[in-house]
Amino acid sequence: MDIVTKMQSERGLKSILVVDDESVIRDLCAKALKGYRVLQAGDGEEALRLFERGGIDVILTDVMMPKLNGIELLRRLKEMEPTLVVIVMTGYAEKDIILNALKADADDFITKPLNLLQLKTAVDRALDKKVLKEEIANLKSMDRLKSNFLSLISHKFRTPLTAISLFLQNLACGVYDPEDPESRRNLELIFGQSRYLESLVSELLAFSRFMDAEAGLQLEPCLLQDLIPKLVTSSREAVAKPGIVTSFDLAPLPPISLDREKITFAIGQIIDNAYKFSRERGKITITLRESGDEYLLAVEDTGVGIPRDEIPKIFEKFYQVDPEGTGQIRGFGLGLFYAREFVKLHDGTISIESEAGAGTRVTIALPSAAT
Structure with a gap:
């Protein structure tokens, strides 16, 4: 033998x-x-x-x-x-x-x-x-995750709900003047908080669907070079940072078999984070190329970066990079966890290179077997 x-x-x-x-x-x-x-x-x-x-x-x-x-x-x-x-x-x-x-x-x-x-x-x-x-051990881990998740949800919802509640109390007491610029600014802030609550609920529903779904993939031919610009256009984080210049270098590659929903989510999380952790002005470069038997998608930003000791933790459930130490980072810290899981389901990998204050480069590698 x-x-x-x-x-x-x-x-x-x-x-x-x-x-x-x-x-x-x-x-x-x-x-x-x-x-x-x-x-x-x-x-x-x-x-x-x-x-x-x-x-x-x-x-x-x-x-x-x-x-x-x-x-x-x-x-x-x-x-x-x-x-x-x-x-x-x-x-x-x-x-x-x-x-x-x-x-x-x-x-x-x-x-x-x-x-x-x-x-x-x-x-x-x-x-x-x-x-x-x-x-x-798995049961104990699930109990800890459940406790952490409930605590996180409570924390994330409390701030916008408190702001909305105080505004409504003031409104009920007649403390509002539509001609006052300060009152109009407060109204805009409350509108923003309500939209934030809406996004949190949408995220929860999406994560719930992912947790309940079967691990299998629904494969179909996908053109990554067509998918990526649409994800940037639809990204709320990108819309919120109009001062950032986005550069594309997307090779016209043949289609590959992908689960469109899962891979869209994974790439979308990487793109969202690039804008989310960028300053008001900067540059994001998105490249797609073929290397050997892989398609390599790289998203590179000039943002705040990630301390080296935090890089191994960022794919953990509920972990969030908080460069300012405010404790007010939006989201639940589940996006990158599911992004990596979905890429792994496609036999791919995600790698991160970053340095605090010097930006981040995330690379997704997917097998390039054409359909």
Whole structure:
């Protein structure tokens, strides 16, 4: 069996990492665990390097090893991935070792000399436990997201509703003079707040539709060079910044199969953000070209930019870049999250280059297989 065939046959198999400084023990475990993809490490440090590559489901580790013992390995692994399942192998019955392993959150124990049937049973049980732990972690994460979302909605709606309420109270008390410029300005502000509320409701409905929708794509031929200018024209953020010069460099590329709604949303979010985080005057350059087997769409602005330590966070749910520190950034912090998800559904990627005060460049790469 060549390497490629072996890799294909191992896809989908659960991965077990066996960590022991005795090669004979590792080999015995590998033979007993047929039906799994078994990796081996001779010490804790090697085990950490293998684990950091990803894809490990269960770790089976000895306690007494050079460089990094099993208990310390266990602690580090649990810090990196709390839902990881770790089985500790030991030939020592000392209470201190067992207690230390339990304190480090060991999931199971196997005593040496190994009983191979017991080993297989322990691994099967560990995999079942891993599924349960991941389900519990997902439920907790959903609860946190729900709480954060409700808090965010409350915060976003409170400011415009308070402004509208105060204005209506003044109006009810007769504190309004249509001839007074200040009163007219207040009326314009309240009209703007009501439009903002309308946009928030529209966003909520859109996100609700995305959350309820199936992950599948409704593909149809699309010409990106025709789609992009329409998104700029329809962007509220672009309309609000008439002092920004927009430059297009769109190659006349063949159509590709895309889910029009999802990709329109994704590109629209990138374009909106370019204007949203630009100053009143500046330049936005939008380019589209083919590179190898990809279509590359780049949106570059001369705006406020993003601090480097915030760039990894911007695709997280509810995270919003707030360059002025006002806490009044509009929206729910979900746009870029869904933009990345929709691009990933098309087997594409989004990358960001930015520096605080020096603008931002966002690149969407999509496979260029023509319809």
